[in-house]
Amino acid sequence: MYDCSSITEWIHGLLGSFMPDWLVILTECVLIGVGLLLVYALLALFYIYYERKVCAAFQCRLGPNRVGPAGTCQVFADMFKMLIKELITLNHIDKFLFALAPYLVIVASMLAFAVLPWGNGLQIIDFNIGIFFLVAVSSIGVLGILLAGWSSNNKYTLIGALRSGAQMVSYELSIGLSVLTMVVFGGTMSVGGIVEQQKDLWFLFSGHIPAIIAFIIYLIAGTAETNRGPFDLPEAESELTAGYHTEYSGIHFGFFYLAEYLNLFIVSGVAALLFFGGWMPLHIPGWDGFNSVMDFIPGTIWFVGKAIALSFVIIWFKWTFPRLRIDQLLALEWKYLLPINLFNLVLMVLMVLWGLHYPLPN
Numbered sequence: 001m002y003d004c005s006s007i008t009e010w011i012h013g014l015l016g017s018f019m020p021d022w023l024v025i026l027t028e029c030v031l032i033g034v035g036l037l038l039v040y041a042l043l044a045l046f047y048i049y050y051e052r053k054v055c056a057a058f059q060c061r062l063g064p065n066r067v068g069p070a071g072t073c074q075v076f077a078d079m080f081k082m083l084i085k086e087l088i089t090l091n092h093i094d095k096f097l098f099a100l101a102p103y104l105v106i107v108a109s110m111l112a113f114a115v116l117p118w119g120n121g122l123q124i125i126d127f128n129i130g131i132f133f134l135v136a137v138s139s140i141g142v143l144g145i146l147l148a149g150w151s152s153n154n155k156y157t158l159i160g161a162l163r164s165g166a167q168m169v170s171y172e173l174s175i176g177l178s179v180l181t182m183v184v185f186g187g188t189m190s191v192g193g194i195v196e197q198q199k200d201l202w203f204l205f206s207g208h209i210p211a212i213i214a215f216i217i218y219l220i221a222g223t224a225e226t227n228r229g230p231f232d233l234p235e236a237e238s239e240l241t242a243g244y245h246t247e248y249s250g251i252h253f254g255f256f257y258l259a260e261y262l263n264l265f266i267v268s269g270v271a272a273l274l275f276f277g278g279w280m281p282l283h284i285p286g287w288d289g290f291n292s293v294m295d296f297i298p299g300t301i302w303f304v305g306k307a308i309a310l311s312f313v314i315i316w317f318k319w320t321f322p323r324l325r326i327d328q329l330l331a332l333e334w335k336y337l338l339p340i341n342l343f344n345l346v347l348m349v350l351m352v353l354w355g356l357h358y359p360l361p362n
Contacts, residue, residue, distance in 0.1 A: 004299075005121030032124055036114055040262060045075045047261040050308070051315050058319040082257075085250040090152075093247070097151035102248065102255035104144030109259045109266060111137035116269045117191055119279045119299035130191035131183055134270065135176055141259065142168045148256075149244040160243030163233050163326060167224060170333045171231075174221035177341040181214040181348045182207070182274040191273065198277035200285060208356070210348040215275045217337055217344070219313065222267035224329070226260065229318035233326055264311055272306035279303040 015024045049064065049072065056063025064071025090098075115134050117123040127133070142165055149161020185207050186194045197203075204211050224231035245256045272278055279299030283291045324332070350356075 004119050008121065036110070036124070040110065040113060040258075043265055044258045044261045045079060047264060047311070048078070049075045050311070051261075054312065054315050055319050058316075079254075082254040083251060087250040087252060090247055093153045094151040097147045098247075099252070101144045101148035101151060102245075102252045102259075104147065105141050105259045106255045108137055108140035108144065109262045111140070112266050113262060115191060116266070116273065116303075117195055117278055118303055122279075122300065123192065126190060126192040128193075129189050131179060131189040131194070134191070135179060138266070139172060141263070145244050148248070152244075152247040154247055157244050157246050160246070164227060164244055166326075167227070167231065167233065167329060170330060171221040171224040171337075174217055174333060174337045174341050175225055177338075177345055178214040178218035178221065179270070179274065181210060181341075181345050184345070184348050184352060185211065187352075191278075195273060195278035195280055198280050200283055202275065202277040202280070202282070204275040207348070208351070210344050210351060211275065213340065213344045214348070215271070217341055218271060218274075219310075221333075221337060222271065223314050223317050224333070226263045226267055226314075228260075228264065228314060230321040230323050231329060232318070232323060233329060264314060265307055268307040268310035268314065269303070271310050272303060276306045276310075277302075278306075 012024065012028065015027055019027065052071075052074075053063045062071075064074035067074040067077050112134055114124045115130055115137075117126070145164045145168070146161050149157040149159075149164070152158070182194070182203055183189055185203060186197050188194060188197075194203075198206075200206075204215055207214075227233075245253055248256065279302050281291075281294035281297055281299070281302055283294060
């Protein structure tokens with residue numbers, strides 16, 4: 001497996017050869033920020049096109065097919081249209097909070113996006129509480145949604161924001177417990193440490209039944225956390241127009257739109273990290289020849305491929321199941337997912353204490 005840290009060390013050494021230390025750090029921060037924004041924007045454009053095509057396939061139609069080859073330029077046309085649209089000024093709103101809300105949502109997704117490991121040595125930061133940081137910053141987005149609904153001074157946006165807040169706060173518990181279950185199994189909260197421990201076998205297979213239960217619950221709760229169907233009550237067009245962002249236009253609406261698709265990638269990326277080895281290739285114990293072939297595939301391709309495949313499952317949910325009622329949505333979390341998750345966490349703790357799992361590498 002190729003180690004990308006050699007490239008980053010070479011860049012650091014090159015900058016250090018003609019810059020003072022403080023300027024090297026500043027330059028590296030700027031380069032990382034620009035790269036992060038570029039990847040963020042390109043991923044969002046890809047996911048918009050990806051969902052349109054998957055949705056079209058489910059509905060037996062073509063999807064985007066006019067602008068550019070196979071409709072690939074349609075998303076760029078939509079992006080430019082969004083950028084040049086007028087920002088409509090509304091009366092009787094809290095202008096400061098109204099303008100702040102979309103930035104909170106986008107910053108929350110950016111912070112979570114920055115922690116994901118894209119390859120061996122290709123990670124912005126890896127510290128010993130990386131999983132805790134990831135869970136913490138991903139909770140900031142609900143503040144932007146609540147502020148958007150309340151500051152709009154609109155009954156529909158307020159109801160949509162309250163629904164979204166109740167939904168996200170509820171399902172964050174299941175996501176947190178699923179993540180905690182895998183942290184117990186891995187024995188570390190370091191993102192890099194969790195990936196390294198899956199070099200012989202991914203956690204979904206070595207963790208047995210508790211890992212499978214945690215993965216299924218995480219996938220359901222992650223779909224609800226991103227406000228995607230069949231859990232898209234906050235944006236139920238037939239009931240609440242566009243939900244909490246009804247009054248937004250132009251680039252401010254674009255921020256909510258971008259954050260929704262990037263949150264889809266983040267949820268899928270964290271699932272790939274915790275259950276499918278992140279950037280680690282598929283290894284089967286005893287199959288040395290097969291494992292050697294898998295090692296030739298770059299880690300970045302493994303990580304992105306796993307995230308896109310898991311995103312397909314979440315998109316599949318949206319275009320397959322009908323929308324739930326609000327009482328059904330909350331009952332699913334509090335009456336079923338949460339008790340099962342608590343029991344599963346205890347089961348994982350007992351399994352780790354008694355050593356009833358595939359031996360993890362030292």
